[in-house]
Amino acid sequence: xxxxxxxxxxxxxxxxxxxxxxxxxxxxxxxxxxxxxxxxxxxxxxxxxxxxxxxxxxxxxxxxxxxxxxxxxxxxxxxxxxxxxxxxxxxxxxxxxxxxxxxxxxxxxxxxxxxxxxxxxxxxxxxxxxxxxxxxxxxxxxxxxxxxxxxxxxxxxxxxxxxxxxxxxxxxxxxxxxxxxxxxxxxxxxxxxxxxxxxxxxxxxxxxxxxxxxxxxxxxxxxxxxxxxxxxxxxxxxxxxxxxxxxxxxxxxxxxxxxxxxxxxxxxxxxxxxxxxxxxxxxxxxxxxxxxxxxxxxxxxxxxxxxxxxxxxxxxxxxxxxxxxxxxxxxxxxxxxxxxxxxxxxxxxxxxxxxxxxxxxxxxxxxxxxxxxxxxxxxx
Numbered sequence: 181x182x183x184x185x186x187x188x189x190x191x192x193x194x195x196x197x198x199x200x201x202x203x204x205x206x207x208x209x210x211x212x213x214x215x216x217x218x219x220x221x222x223x224x225x226x227x228x229x230x231x232x233x234x235x236x237x238x239x240x241x242x243x244x245x246x247x248x249x250x251x252x253x254x255x256x257x258x259x260x261x262x263x264x265x266x267x268x269x270x271x272x273x274x275x276x277x278x279x280x281x282x283x284x285x286x287x288x289x290x291x292x293x294x295x296x297x298x299x300x301x302x303x304x305x306x307x308x309x310x311x312x313x314x315x316x317x318x319x320x321x322x323x324x325x326x327x328x329x330x331x332x333x334x335x336x337x338x339x340x341x342x343x344x345x346x347x348x349x350x351x352x353x354x355x356x357x358x359x360x361x362x363x364x365x366x367x368x369x370x371x372x373x374x375x376x377x378x379x380x381x382x383x384x385x386x387x388x389x390x391x392x393x394x395x396x397x398x399x400x401x402x403x404x405x406x407x408x409x410x411x412x413x414x415x416x417x418x419x420x421x422x423x424x425x426x427x428x429x430x431x432x433x434x435x436x437x438x439x440x441x442x443x444x445x446x447x448x449x450x451x452x453x454x455x456x457x458x459x460x461x462x463x464x465x466x467x468x469x470x471x472x473x474x475x476x477x478x479x480x481x482x483x484x485x486x487x488x489x490x491x492x493x494x495x496x497x498x499x500x501x502x503x504x505x506x507x508x509x510x511x512x513x514x515x516x517x518x519x520x521x522x523x524x525x526x527x528x529x530x531x532x533x534x535x536x537x538x539x540x541x542x543x544x545x546x547x548x549x550x551x552x553x554x555x556x557x558x559x560x
Contacts, residue, residue: 287399296477302336421541422511442471446482491520
C-alpha cells in the first residue's frame with residue numbers, strides 16, 4: 181500500500197473520530213439539558229404543591245376565626261328577628277299580652293337614678309328671678325302658642341313662693357313655662373331613640389353597637405325575651421298637654437309638699453329607696469312618694485312609669501293604634517286610659533281632661549324646643 185493511500189485513510193480516521201466526538205457531545209448536551217429541565221420541572225411541581233397545601237391549611241385555619249368574628253359583630257336573626265311589624269299588628273288586633281309584656285323591673289330606673297345623683301348644680305331661684313329670666317329671654321306662653329317654639333330654659337327646682345302667688349293665672353303660667361322645656365326635652369330623647377330603633381328594625385343584620393344599644397333599651401323599658409314589638413310600643417312619647425295636666429293635678433300647680441321638698445311632680449309611689457311619707461298615710465302603709473334632686477329626673481321617671489307599668493298597658497296600646505293610623509297623639513283620647521293612675525279612677529280622668537281644656541294645653545303638643553346656647557345657659 182502506498183504512502184499516499186495510507187495517509188488518506190489516516191485522514192479519514194481523524195475526520196470520523198472528530199465527527200463521532202461531535203455527535204456524542206451533542207447527545208450528551210441534549211441529555212444533560214433534558215435532565216436539567218426535568219429537575220427544574222420537578223422543583224416547580226414540588227413548590228406549587230407546597231404552596232397549594234399551605235393555602236388549603238390556611239383556609240381551614242382562618243375560616244372558623246372569620247365565622248366567629250362575623251357572629252360577634254352582627255345580630256343574626258336568631259338573636260333579634262326583625263319581624264316586629266307582624267307582631268305589632270297581632271298585638272293591636274287581639275290586644276293580647278305577649279311574652280315580652282312581662283315587666284322586668286330590675287333596671288327600669290337605673291339610668292334615671294344615676295342621672296339624678298350626678299346632678300350637683302341645682303339652684304333654687306325665686307319666683308321673681310325666674311320671671312325676670314323669662315322676660316329677658318322673651319319667653320311667653322302667648323309666643324309659644326303662636327310660634328310653637330320653646331326657649332330651652334331648664335330649671336332644676338320649683339320656686340318656693342308658688343303657694344304665695346295669689347293670682348291663679350300667673351301661677352299656672354309660671355308652672356307651665358317651667359315644665360314645658362323639661363317635658364319636651366324628655367320627649368326629644370325618646371324620639372331620637374325611637375328613630376334609631378326603626379333604623380335597627382329596617383336592617384336584616386345589625387352591628388355589635390346596635391346589639392349593645394338594644395340590650396340597654398330592653399333593660400330601660402323592662403322588656404324580657406328581647407321582644408322588639410313590645411319595645412316599639414313602650415318606647416314612645418307622652419303628649420305634652422297630658423303631662424302638664426297630670427303634674428298640675430298631682431302638685432296643685434307646683435304648691436304641694438312633695439313638689440317643693442322632693443321635686444315630685446307626678447306623685448309616683450315607691451316601696452324602697454328615697455321617698456317622702458304622705459302625712460295621711462295609714463300606720464301600716466309602707467309606700468312613699470318618690471323624691472328627686474332635680475325636676476328633670478321626675479319628668480323622666482314619670483315617662484318611664486307610663487311606658488312600662490302594667491297598669492298603663494291599655495294606654496300604650498291606644499297610643500300604638502294612633503301611631504298605626506298615622507294620627508297625632510291625642511291627650512284627650514289617651515287620658516281615658518289613665519283611670520288606674522289614682523284611686524278615684526274615672527273621676528281622675530275627668531279632672532285631667534278639664535285641666536287640659538280649661539288651660540288650652542293641647543296648644544303645646546306640637547311645640548318644639550329651641551337649641552340651647554352658651555349665652556342662654558350663662559343666664560341660669
